[in-house]
Amino acid sequence: MHNAAQSAEFLLNKGANLVFNKNGMSAMDLAIANKAQEVALTMVQHERWKEILSQPSAVYGWATHGLIKELPSVMKVLLDRCVDVSNRHPLSAEYYEKYDYHPLQLKLYRELDSPTQKDKPKPLEALNNMVQYKRYELIAHPVCKSYLNSKWMSYGIYLHFSNLLIYSAFLGMLTSLILRGIEIDLKPRMKTMSLDHLYANKPNMSHTNVSHFGPLHLKPDIQSESLPSVDVAFLYVVMIFTASHLLKKFLQISIQGSRYFFRLTNYFELICYATALVFAVAFFDIPDKYVPWRIQWLFGAIAIFCAWFNLLLHMQRYGKPGIYVGIFLRELRILMKAITVYFIMIIAFSMAFCVLNPEKIFPDNRNFYEQDHGDDSPNDWQTAHKTVQSSLIRISDMLVGDVDAIQNYIDPILNDQLVFPGATYFLALVTVGVITLLIQAILMGTAVYDLEKIEKSATINMLAMQVALHTDLESKLPEAFLSRVQKTEAIVYPNYTKWRALTKWFDIFTTGDLEGLTGKAGRLGERRRKGLPSGEGSTSVQAHAQQQTKLKDVNAKMDQHYELLRLVVQRMDIKVDTDVVDDPTVARRRISRYAVRQNSRPRTAWKAIQASVSLKSALRPNSQGSDQSVKSGRKSASFGLLESSSSEHFDGGDTDHVSDEDHIH
Numbered sequence: 001m002h003n004a005a006q007s008a009e010f011l012l013n014k015g016a017n018l019v020f021n022k023n024g025m026s027a028m029d030l031a032i033a034n035k036a037q038e039v040a041l042t043m044v045q046h047e048r049w050k051e052i053l054s055q056p057s058a059v060y061g062w063a064t065h066g067l068i069k070e071l072p073s074v075m076k077v078l079l080d081r082c083v084d085v086s087n088r089h090p091l092s093a094e095y096y097e098k099y100d101y102h103p104l105q106l107k108l109y110r111e112l113d114s115p116t117q118k119d120k121p122k123p124l125e126a127l128n129n130m131v132q133y134k135r136y137e138l139i140a141h142p143v144c145k146s147y148l149n150s151k152w153m154s155y156g157i158y159l160h161f162s163n164l165l166i167y168s169a170f171l172g173m174l175t176s177l178i179l180r181g182i183e184i185d186l187k188p189r190m191k192t193m194s195l196d197h198l199y200a201n202k203p204n205m206s207h208t209n210v211s212h213f214g215p216l217h218l219k220p221d222i223q224s225e226s227l228p229s230v231d232v233a234f235l236y237v238v239m240i241f242t243a244s245h246l247l248k249k250f251l252q253i254s255i256q257g258s259r260y261f262f263r264l265t266n267y268f269e270l271i272c273y274a275t276a277l278v279f280a281v282a283f284f285d286i287p288d289k290y291v292p293w294r295i296q297w298l299f300g301a302i303a304i305f306c307a308w309f310n311l312l313l314h315m316q317r318y319g320k321p322g323i324y325v326g327i328f329l330r331e332l333r334i335l336m337k338a339i340t341v342y343f344i345m346i347i348a349f350s351m352a353f354c355v356l357n358p359e360k361i362f363p364d365n366r367n368f369y370e371q372d373h374g375d376d377s378p379n380d381w382q383t384a385h386k387t388v389q390s391s392l393i394r395i396s397d398m399l400v401g402d403v404d405a406i407q408n409y410i411d412p413i414l415n416d417q418l419v420f421p422g423a424t425y426f427l428a429l430v431t432v433g434v435i436t437l438l439i440q441a442i443l444m445g446t447a448v449y450d451l452e453k454i455e456k457s458a459t460i461n462m463l464a465m466q467v468a469l470h471t472d473l474e475s476k477l478p479e480a481f482l483s484r485v486q487k488t489e490a491i492v493y494p495n496y497t498k499w500r501a502l503t504k505w506f507d508i509f510t511t512g513d514l515e516g517l518t519g520k521a522g523r524l525g526e527r528r529r530k531g532l533p534s535g536e537g538s539t540s541v542q543a544h545a546q547q548q549t550k551l552k553d554v555n556a557k558m559d560q561h562y563e564l565l566r567l568v569v570q571r572m573d574i575k576v577d578t579d580v581v582d583d584p585t586v587a588r589r590r591i592s593r594y595a596v597r598q599n600s601r602p603r604t605a606w607k608a609i610q611a612s613v614s615l616k617s618a619l620r621p622n623s624q625g626s627d628q629s630v631k632s633g634r635k636s637a638s639f640g641l642l643e644s645s646s647s648e649h650f651d652g653g654d655t656d657h658v659s660d661e662d663h664i665h
Contacts, residue, residue, distance in 0.1 A: 004036060004038065004039050005036075005038040005039050005041070005042045005549065008027070008031075008039050008042050008043060009042050009046065012042075012043070012046045012048055018048075018051060018052060018055060020055075020058075023058065024058040025057075025058050025059065026052075026055045026056075026057065026058075026063070027043065027052070028040065028043060028052055028053070028055065028057070028063040028066070029057050029058060029059055029060075029063070029066065031043065032059075032060070032063070032066040032067065032070050032071060033059065035070065035071070037071055037073065037074060037548075038548070038549050040067065040071055040074045041074055041077060044067075044074060044077060044078045044081065045077070045081065049078070049081070050102060053078075053102075053103065061125075062125075062126075064078075064103050064104075064126050065125070065126065065129050068126065068129045068130055068133060068135055068138065069129065069133050072133075072135045072137070072138055075103075075135070075138055076137065076138060076141065078103055079103065079138065079141045079142075079143045079144070082099060082100035082101070082102070082103060082143050083097065083098070083099060083100075083142060083143060084097070084098040084100070085097050085098070086098075090495075091495060092495060093493070093495050094493075095493070095494065095495055096491050096492060096493045096494075097142075097491070097492045097494065098489060098490070098491050098492075099142070099143050099146040099147070099489060099490045099491075099492070100143070100488070100489050101143070101146075101147050101150075101487060101488055101489055101490070102488065103126065103143075104124075104126045104127065104143070104144065104147050105486075105488060122471075123470065123471045123474035123475055124467055124470055124471045124474065127139060127144060127147075127148075127467045127471075128467060128471060130144070130467075131464045131467055131468075136460045139460070139463050139464070139467070140459070140460065140463060144463075145463070146490055146492065147490075148463070148466050148467070148470065149490075150487050150490050151470050151485075152318065152466070152470075154485040154487070155473070155477070155481075155485055156469065156470060156473065159473060160317070160318070160469070164314060167310075167311065167314065168311070170237075170238065170241050170307075171307050171308065171311060173234040173237055173238055174238055174276055174303065174304060174307055175304065175307075176231065176234060177231060177234055177235065177238065177279075177280070178300055178304050180227070180228075180231055181227075181231075181283070181297075181300070184226075184227065185227075185283075185293075186293075186297055189293050227283065235280050235283055235284075238276060238277075238280045239277060239280045239281065242273040242274075242276045242277040242280070243277060245269070245273045246270075246273050246274065246277065249266070249269065249270055249273070264313070264329075265310070265313045268306045268309055268310045268313065269306075269310055271302065271303075271306045272303055272306035272307050272310055275299040275300070275302045275303035275306065276299075276303040276307065278291065278295075278296070278299045279296055279297075279299045279300040279303050282295075282296035282299075283296075312325055312328075313325070316329070316461075316462060316465065317462065317465045317466055317469055318462070318466065322458075322462040322465075323455065323458050323459050323462060324458075325458075326457075326458025326459070326461050326462050327454055327455055327458045329458075330454050330457060330458055330461075331454070334446055335443060335446070338442070338443055338446050339443065342439050342442070342443070345434065345435070345439065346392065346395050346396055346399075346435065347392070349395050349427070349430075349431050349434075349435060350385070350388060350391040350392045350394075350395045351388070351391070352427055353385040353391050353394075353395070353424075353427065353431075354385050354386075354387070354388055354391050356385075356418075356419075356420045356423050356424045356427060357383050357385050357412075357418060357420070357424050358383065358385060358386055359381060359382060359383060359386060360380075360381045360382070360383060360412055360417040360418065361417055361418070361419060362417075363415055363416035363417055364416060365415075365416055368415075383408070383412075384408055394408075395431065395435060398431060398432070398435045398436050399435060399436070399439065399440055399443075400440075401436060401440070403432060403436060405428065405432070408428075409424065409425065409428045412424075413425055
């Protein structure tokens with residue numbers, strides 16, 4: 001239907017009732033189902049837009065869900081309409097921006113449609129649909145960001161920071177236990193282990209009065225000291241905290257099933273709490289009957305690493321720190337994918353060096369044997385490629401530029417201490433070129449490629465995590481509390497100077513402005529500051545839709561005119577030029593006429609001048625001539641003019657002309 005948008009606007013202006021058809025579909029449902037973008041734009045731009053959107057949808061639940069899924073460009077126009085700015089100067093302290101949250105507050109629509117309906121709506125359903133259908137340009141809209149900020153400032157900041165504060169206390173206690181335990185438990189056990197190795201290899205040392213062996217202080221009995229009472233209290237707190245969180249995680253696994261393991265954060269939390277619990281409990285196993293001390297401290301190292309890394313993951317949900325954490329995780333993911341492929345080359349070079357350079361040999365040089373090598377250590381004759389493990393670390397270290405070519409390759413080659421000096425030299429050169437230069441450059445280029453795109457992706461991921469966080473919180477908070485903190489609109493004064501320092505500090509932990517993601521300025525108010533009307537200002541989507549509507553109207557009119565002309569031609573039995581051109585007889589006649597005229601044209605400039613002079617002399621009357629000569633001169637002049645005119649017309653014309661008998665007019 002060509003005039004559907006105009007018809008819808010006419011009916012809405014006349015106050016037509018919004019009813020459902022026999023299938024329970026509203027007018028907006030039909031527009032979405034038929035992908036009628038112009039009709040949907042007309043309805044969301046009309047002054048009755050709230051009444052239209054308040055109708056439940058038989059297909060999508062609510063009309064906004066259908067717009068998000070099927071017509072995201074129309075949903076963007078709807079969100080643009082929900083932004084209004086004051087008429088003050090943009091730099092004035094009284095300048096404000098007003099955001100209307102009605103398209104995102106489905107609870108208001110539900111109450112408007114059926115105030116007695118008791119079922120609880122899903123929290124942030126509109127924003128969750130944007131995340132589900134990957135409508136990132138919508139979730140990054142200023143209205144959606146302001147909506148998330150309002151929820152963050154209402155209750156999210158208190159719950160999130162209280163949770164973060166509790167976790168930081170746990171992290172501080174665990175860190176204190178690790179540091180204190182290293183001094184009073186781990187180091188004494190390591191000294192005891194060293195003494196056991198010393199007495200096993202030198203039994204006579206235990207009966208001497210020697211107090212030191214190298215850097216090791218020989219002490220007859222080295223016992224681990226007991227933990228202070230404060231650390232014991234920390235142990236109990238850590239055990240209670242980790243045990244309670246492990247029970248919580250197991251409950252989440254039973255509810256969510258395999259979906260629980262889709263998030264990286266859950267793995268670090270499980271590993272952190274499990275290893276920290278084993279580490280804390282092992283302090284009470286003094287004789288090492290159940291948990292050996294080496295296993296205890298291995299778990300302690302894993303626990304402290306995962307605990308601090310988990311703190312980093314906690315910071316990715318809000319503000320500038322969240323964007324930086326998101327960029328770091330995305331870069332880490334890219335590098336891990338790349339290094340997985342290039343690790344094959346690292347293994348190849350490591351295995352080759354293990355074959356060519358496992359150990360040094362005595363050189364075939366008399367001067368070497370004339371020197372005293374009593375102070376030489378066995379380590380002086382070992383290489384970094386003695387084992388596969390050490391060779392892998394050596395080649396991997398070359399990725400960051402630590403070649404150390406003099407000690408590892410140049411000195412052994414010059415001192416004739418290698419079995420395969422030529423092959424080792426060539427392989428070292430190839431390793432520097434491939435590992436140190438090529439793969440390092442590829443990894444760095446892969447990491448920093450399109451950094452702006454990576455930042456946008458990290459920002460979108462942060463917004464999606466905010467939606468998940470608020471959805472989880474609102475599903476657990478009581479309805480009475482949510483009704484008190486719920487907002488239908490927000491007014492922001494960007495130039496307000498009072499408490500500016502505190503506001504800037506809070507801005508670090510809010511969604512902030514995503515410059516370049518939703519436009520050059522990042523906010524819709526920037527567009528309206530340039531003089532465009534607020535609320536219903538033209539956007540690229542609206543302009544495109546209007547152009548499409550105009551093009552459809554022009555095409556429809558052209559089709560009508562074409563049909564009219566076709567009927568006229570058929571009625572009057574007119575033969576058009578295209579039919580004449582297709583006639584082979586006419587084509588042959590044109591070719592012959594063109595050849596004759598080409599032969600009759602003046603070939604040179606001198607002949608053209610002669611023809612002009614003869615024409616002038618023929619037109620000039622002779623004093624002794626008679627009337628007959630004048631007439632003959634006039635005839636020749638007329639013939640010359642006609643011939644010249646016809647020749648010029650043929651040469652300068654755009655198309656070939658046929659005789660009158662060839663055309664039917």
